[in-house]
Amino acid sequence: MTSTYLPDKRAGRDAGPPPPAVRRDRGRARRRMLNWLTATGFQLPALVLFMGFVLLPMLFALYAAFFRWGGFGMPSDYVGGENFTRLFQDDVFLGDLWRCLVLVMLSLVIQLPFALAMAVLLNQRMRGRAVYRMLFFAPYVLSEAITGILFGMIFAPDDGFADQVLGRIGLDGLGGEWFADPSTVMATLFLVMTWKYFGFHMMLYLAGLQAVPRELTEAALIDGAGPWQRFRNVTLPLLAPTLRISVFLSVIGAIQLFDLVWVTTAGGPDHHSETMAVTMFQYGFKRYQVGYASAISVVMFAISLVFALAYQRFVLRRDLAGATTTMRGDGK
């Protein structure tokens, strides 16, 4: 516990009037005991829930990944690392990794810069600014499943809204089969992801931009810096912490992507939009090869963990220095 203030007071009250000097030692020990009990009492329910529903299942998945197991009874058919070797020979899973990388790259190169551009634009004084901000943020509030159903209808070949509109304005050539064509499915998926998530990143950037002191921009203006120079040399460096967080969220999101893909394409056509989470679901809940699915989840966990640790260590280092989460400065 970081603070002993509250239990202290309580214990004091319980003990009644200040104890005589003889009993002081015993009283202190008792108080310490009470503090400890209170702390445990408060932590226990959360700890039990966390152990039962987070830690144990995670450890169990790690255990199950070394078995050939159908998901019922206890795993008993130990196969060592077979699930993992099979995993890294599986074209679908290797494809998952590749598609994850593609999505991360597309996000970094297109989605986030676009969000940044919109944020800079909407940070200016303009009429209806709040309305635009709200409109762009609105898609983020929709659930992924609803978004998937919506865009499944919009991108239905021929009958869908997209093809109809393109047809009406004479751009039939641009329309196509969207989710149904192996060569366009990833692009379509990325389009939907951008639609849904750029507003969220835009909001992050807007918050970051508000924190950029006007004086600095003005000083740069007086020094004769043009708009690009002001943005590049003043705004962007000050926005860097926000950018780093936004990249982090974007990458983790790409690693765990499931709902949207499951609803729109279920990983198809022919695995061309499958993600690690979708593959895991297929094996775990369709084929009942739970041991193998556990191996996938372990690899997903490892990738996320390694990325998160490396990112914190090398990229977020400056942002986290002196943060409240470190153990230092806790002594007093």
Place this chain on the structure above:
Amino acid sequence: MGDPALSRRGFLAASAAAGLGMTALTACGGDSDGGSSGTTTIEWWNISTTEPTKSVWAALARKFEAQNPKVKVKIVQLENDAYKSKMTALTSSGKLPDIFHTWGGGVLRQQVDAGMVEDLTDRTKPWGDALLPVAREPYLFDDRVYGIPFDIGMIGFWYNKALFKKAGISAPPTTWSGFLDAVRRLKSAQVTPLALAGKEKWPGMYYWAYLAMRTAGAEALQKAYEAKDFTGAPFVEAGEHLEELVGLKPFQKGFLGAAYSSPTGQAATVGNGRAAMELMGQWAPVVQADSGKGLGKDLGFFPFPEVEGGKGALTEVFGGGGGHALRRGAPQEAVDFLKFFASEATDLELVKKTGVLPVVPAAESAIADPNIKAVQEQLKKATGFQLYLDQAYAPAVGQEVNDSVAALISGSKSPEQVAQSITKTAKEEQ
């Protein structure tokens, strides 16, 4: 699935998972432990959680109780997937309900092999044998009866008569080359020949499964599964025939992303008259009308065509239904209930009120819909039967068939590769 060498801990875990069922079961474990009143309670597990079936079945149970005052029927209803997982847990714990829902095939076979299912051959002798032969198939192992059906259905082509007429096709094709020819004719008449839900994979699997039945014969799919070998020439040939069809580009635009029952899916495409045919089960007309407009009088049904030179026949059927089995040592009252449930009076009611196909030949008269009648005709003539692969095979193998056939249809796997992938998964499943 069920591991022969189940550890003690595994056993305990399974029993814990089955907690509720176990408690309920131990409460009425014995044959006639009715106690002072002398009544027997039989437990009936089924998956009829939706109306109208739910209340029709409940009413039937009350009717049975009224006819047999000393018997109580306790109904336990579970949703389809929950039921499957609960049954798997119960199977490993070694105790099943008195009467339980079954689809027959591989899962029932496992339970039979574990000695947990009552052999009904002699106890259902006169009336059980009179049921529709094809409906009894999934529950027969080595000529012994382990279950009594209450529903049966099959897959076949549902077609739009008006569009066939437009393309100048006078009669539904009965051979594969005739079928391909009809597809070509429909195409040249600017009609999309077939609708397919590529996103869902299982509708595509029907083509391969039927083609394999036609090239290799009705028994072949089951034998190949048991031998864990799908690499025989007829299976590769089945893939090649499917390739021929795919080569004609017969499916609707964007079929690889289409769902089955959505407003832009396979059923709606046929139901709205935008494709001439679909390969689907007896439920197809309902879904067509539900997700699309429905074809009404223009809708027709024909069985999957014969492949020239193949071992299979036009009258061999790919399908499945639902039935009931009894746990080993279930009381006589449970057998009485099965008899009651398979009686003409009950079946008439089921056909009329819950839309199932009759398993009692005499209940046919209750079918009003001409299309369902057509399916029934086909079922009556059936000379061979293959159960739906997801019930006949272990889940991983069934899914692999779906997956590799989908790959074949989208052009990324050859017929040989399909046969090899399925074989590989079948071998992995021990």
